Amino acid sequence: MSSSLTSSKQQSWIQKRPLLRDAYFTDLQNGSYIAFIYSIVxxxxxxxxxxxDIYCLSEAQPGTTNYRYFDISFLFVYSGNAHVRNLLIFCSAVSFLLSLYLLVSSFILLNALKKEHEQKFQPWLIAAFLFTVWRLIAIIFRSISNDIYYSYHQAMLVIWIILIAANIFFWLVVYSNFQELADITRLEDMAKLKMGTMSSLNASRSLSHHSINSMKNTQSNSLTPKGSYSTASV
Known part of the structure; x- marks a missing residue:
């Protein structure tokens, strides 16, 4: 019984529009602007x-003897299996591309927020979703591959746990703003459709009354000469 109540509550929260009523510390509109600044940073x-990361991986290649450049110790850099190393480079390359996608879509989001054009929120929503999911996968893989003994990897793990949590929150804020604006647009469209339907019905009614009055006038005009002619003959 309790499990069914819990599932119904979760389902009602998912189906609720918007998912969030506000951004807790501000409204959804201002929260979306903060999400834009956050995604840029x-x-x-x-x-x-x-x-x-790519610089460190390229400098500290397996088999090299010099691990110190520009006062940076490269002892924390992974230098084991070549395939794992290539996967780390691949993760960095994909993260770079997704970062560019998120950066570009953030400026599209800014323009959409100014014009309250909810359909243009979608590029940012897609970019932020892909970026967050990828960073979750990448940080798990990096934490397993790299040695957490080093403070650099410990710091990266903690930082990305915080950033991923913030990504989820701001994604929900922008998506809730998208839902709210979409509902307002749908109500406006329904109101315009209703007004158009009412105006067309009023026009058709007025045309029908005019047609009936015209028919009455025609009939009365056609009956009057016959009546006068019959009276004259009597």
Whole structure:
């Protein structure tokens, strides 16, 4: 019994429009603007991080003896299996592309927020969703492959746990704003359709009354000469 009540509550929350009534500390519109700023900062941070990771992986190749460049110790860099190393580089490359996608879609979101055009929220929603899912997979893989003993990998794990949680929250805020604007647009369209239908019905009714009055006038005009002619003959 309790399980059925729990499932019904979860289902009602999922079906609720919008999912979030506000962004807890502000409304959905301002929360979406904060999500835009956050995604810009996060994408730039990810791009810089990818460049640093690829640089470290390229400098600390397996078999090299010099692991120190520009006062950076490369002992934390993975230098084991070549296939795992290539996967780490692949993860960085995909993260770079998704960061660019998120960066571009963030400016599209800004323009959509200014014009309240909810359909243009979709590129950001897709980009943020893909970026968040990929970063979750990538940080799990990196934490398993790399040695958590080093403070760099510990810091990356903690930072990305926080960022992924923030990504989920801001995605829900923007999606709730999208739902709210979509519902308003649908109500406006229904109101316009109703007004158009009522105006067309009123026009047809007025045309029908005019037609009936015209027919009455025609009949009365056609009967009057015959009546006068019959009276004259009597």
């Amino acid at each position: 996060e994408s730039i941070f990810m791009i810089c991080l990818v460049v640093f």
